[in-house]
Amino acid sequence: MAEAEEDCHSDTVRAEDDENESPAETDLQARELFLKAVEEEQNGALYEAIKFYRRAMQLVPDIEFKITYTRSPDGDGVGNSYMEDNDDDSKMADLLSCFQQQLTFQESMLKLCQPELENNQTHISVLPMEVLMYIFRWVVSSDLDLRSLEQLSQVCRGFYICARDPEIWRLACLKVWGRSCIKLVPYTSWREMFLERPRVRFDGVYISKTTYIRQGEQSLDGFYRAWHQVEYYRYIRFFPDGHVMVLTTPEEPQSIVPRLRTRNTRTDAILLGHYRLSQDTDNQTKVFAVITKKKEEKPLDYKYRYFRRVPVQEADQSFHVGLQLCSSGHQRFNKLIWIHHSCHVTYKSTGETAVTAFEIDKMYTPLFFARVRSYTAFSERPL
Secondary structure, three states, X not given: OHHHHHXXXXXXXXXXXXXXXXXXXXXXHHHHHHHHHHHHHHOOOHHHHHHHHHHHHHHOXXXXXXXXXXXOOOOOOOOOOEEEOOOXXXXXXXXXXXXXXXXXXXXXXXXXXXXXXXXXXXXXXXXXXXXXXXXXXXXXXXXOOHHHHXXXXXXXXXXXXXXXXXHHHHHHHXXXXXXXXXXXXXXXXXXXXXXXXXXXXXXXXXXXXXXXXXXXXXXXXXXXXXXXXXXXXXXXXXXXXXXXXXXXXXXXXXXXXXXXXXOOOOOOOOEEEEXXXXXXXXXXXXXXXXXXXXXXXXXXXXXXXXXXXOOOOOEEEEEEEXXXXXXXXXXXXEEEEEEEEEEEEEEOOOOOEEEEEOOOOOOOOOXXXXXXXXXXXXXXXXX
């Protein structure tokens, strides 16, 4: 009895001495005492644990509610792991680790999600992690539909963790930039690199509209001369594998955009080619593309095979395009500005190449991105 009274007296003296400390220091000291008590209780020293509990609660009476501790999957005590309950922005910034700790400590067997209502059907949480990650790769697909992946992460904490898997974002970065993204520096994660590093977008089309006035021919009686307003569109569609399609036509987007979903379009005037991204020393990202007209196999004409024809000099024609990638408004990487356009004609007989550069004037209006939902409506191949 005397020993217990002595302990209570010593605790009272310590509490009076701690009144002179700041609230932050008091909370920190109470937290350390409380965690020390948890450790002593796990080791079986209940008497020592009670002493530390008492001292912590004398400093901060509600210290038990400021520290959230959960049961460890390997022990029978209170738990070897704990998580401080802070209300600042650091917890939101590290939301991934927060969810991982909660799922790890909740169950003895890790489950990504739990059914909200009881049912007799098999829940998706019983699937192995490897199968779930393969499903997520199908969601992203070979079209790099990371928008759907972000939407899927809002289902539950388990899906949020799967959607932040570094391997998915690493594969996406490698498909966009290739070997130039081996190192993460200056980014902290593959997801941050994919979101922050300038790139062209694949879930839609870059479109520009050009309008100008052209003078027509004079009438037969010479009293008036007609003026015509000419309108045409340019469409540029990029693919993750490095291919690009370019089309110039007077037809409006409502009729053209559905035809540009795949490269196997039957539009005759379309140009196909490859593109690459280039970042100069001035931190401006440019897109360079080489495009050619679709090659059509012409059937042999046997009707006039015995007549001598004037030989036509065969040549290959290609167009070289240079665009500057930038952001406009609230959207990122949604604007392309023309910086170069030229025509290269290579004669097969001599191997010579004739280059004709076009002047970039007001006729080359900027292209703006328009997202097309049908392009990512279904997946053909996984990431």
